[in-house]
Amino acid sequence: MRNLRPEESMVPQGWDNSENRHHESPYDMGQNRVNHPVLLRVGKRSVDIAAALFFFIAFGWVFVLIGLCVAVSSGAPVFYSQPRYGKDGRVFRFWKFRSMTANSAQVLEEHLKNNPEARRQWDEYQKLENDPRITPFGKFIRKTSLDELPQFWNVLIGEMSLIGPRPCMLEQKSLYGHDWSHYCAVRPGITGLWQVSGRNQLTYNARVALDVRYVETLSVVKDVDIFIKTIWVVALGHGSR
Structure with missing residues (x-):
C-alpha cells in the first residue's frame, strides 16, 4: 500500500486528538x-x-x-x-x-507557505476556495x-x-x-x-x-x-x- 499524498494526509488544526490517541475506547478498534x-x-x-x-x-x-x-x-x-x-x-x-496536477504535493506546500488566508482556509476546511493543484x-x-x-x-x-x-x-x-x-x-x-x-x-x-x-x-x-x-x-x- 502506497503512502498517502502529503496534501491528503494533513489533519485540520483545532482538532485536539492527543487525548483520543492515548485513551482509545473499544470502538476505536472497529467495534460497532x-x-x-x-x-x-x-x-x-x-x-x-x-x-x-x-x-x-x-x-x-x-x-x-x-x-x-x-x-x-x-x-x-x-x-x-x-x-x-x-x-x-x-x-x-x-x-x-x-x-489534480502530478506534483500536487509540492504545489500545495508552496501555496500554503506564501498565502496565510489559504493556510487558514485549509486548516479549517481541509479544502481551498481556489486550489492551484x-x-x-x-x-x-x-x-x-x-x-x-x-x-x-x-x-x-x-x-x-x-x-x-x-x-x-x-x-x-x-x-x-x-x-x-x-x-x-x-x-x-x-x-x-x-x-x-x-x-x-x-x-x-x-x-x-x-x-x-x-x-x-x-x-x-x-x-x-x-x-x-x-x-x-x-x-x-x-x-x-
Missing part, C-alpha cells in the same frame, strides 16, 4: 455500537448493487469519455486512488478520476462531481454504498474519538447527508456531526431523500470546490 435491522442492511445492499450495475450498463460510455478527457488534458494516470477506512474499520482502495478539466469534473464516478466500482464490489458517510482517511482516524464507531457501522457512501447539507462549506466538526446523525437515524426514506437532494446539489454545483 450502532446496529441496524438485517432487513434494512440487506435492502440497502441490494439497491447498491442494482444502482452500480445500472450505471455501468447505461452510462459506461460517460465513464470512458471522462477517462479519455483526463488522459488528453493532463496525461497519465487517469485515476487517483487512496486507502480509506470502510465498514468494520477495514481498509479499502478508494477511486476517483484524477483532477486542480487542472482545468479537473475543475469541471469536480464542479459536476463526475470525478466521483469510479466509486461505483467500490459500490459494486461491496466496499462502499450509494449513500453513507464519507470514507475516512487513515491518518485522521484518531480525530474521531467515540464517533469512530459510527463510521464502522455502515459502508461509506458516494454521497450522504454532509454532501447535501453544505458539503465543503462546512467545517470538519460539522461534517462529523452530520455523519453521526445519518448513521443513528438510518432509514430507506432518508436515503431516498438524500439521493434526490444530491441530484439537485450536483445540478446546481452547490458546495463544490
Whole structure:
C-alpha cells in the first residue's frame, strides 16, 4: 500500500486528538455500537448493487469519455486512488478520476507557505476556495462531481454504498474519538447527508456531526431523500470546490 499524498494526509488544526490517541475506547478498534435491522442492511445492499450495475450498463460510455478527457488534458494516470477506512474499520482502495496536477504535493506546500488566508482556509476546511493543484478539466469534473464516478466500482464490489458517510482517511482516524464507531457501522457512501447539507462549506466538526446523525437515524426514506437532494446539489454545483 502506497503512502498517502502529503496534501491528503494533513489533519485540520483545532482538532485536539492527543487525548483520543492515548485513551482509545473499544470502538476505536472497529467495534460497532450502532446496529441496524438485517432487513434494512440487506435492502440497502441490494439497491447498491442494482444502482452500480445500472450505471455501468447505461452510462459506461460517460465513464470512458471522462477517462479519455483526463488522459488528453493532463496525461497519465487517469485515476487517483487512496486507502480509506470502510465498514468494520477495514481498509479499502478508494477511486476517483484524477483532477489534480502530478506534483500536487509540492504545489500545495508552496501555496500554503506564501498565502496565510489559504493556510487558514485549509486548516479549517481541509479544502481551498481556489486550489492551484486542480487542472482545468479537473475543475469541471469536480464542479459536476463526475470525478466521483469510479466509486461505483467500490459500490459494486461491496466496499462502499450509494449513500453513507464519507470514507475516512487513515491518518485522521484518531480525530474521531467515540464517533469512530459510527463510521464502522455502515459502508461509506458516494454521497450522504454532509454532501447535501453544505458539503465543503462546512467545517470538519460539522461534517462529523452530520455523519453521526445519518448513521443513528438510518432509514430507506432518508436515503431516498438524500439521493434526490444530491441530484439537485450536483445540478446546481452547490458546495463544490
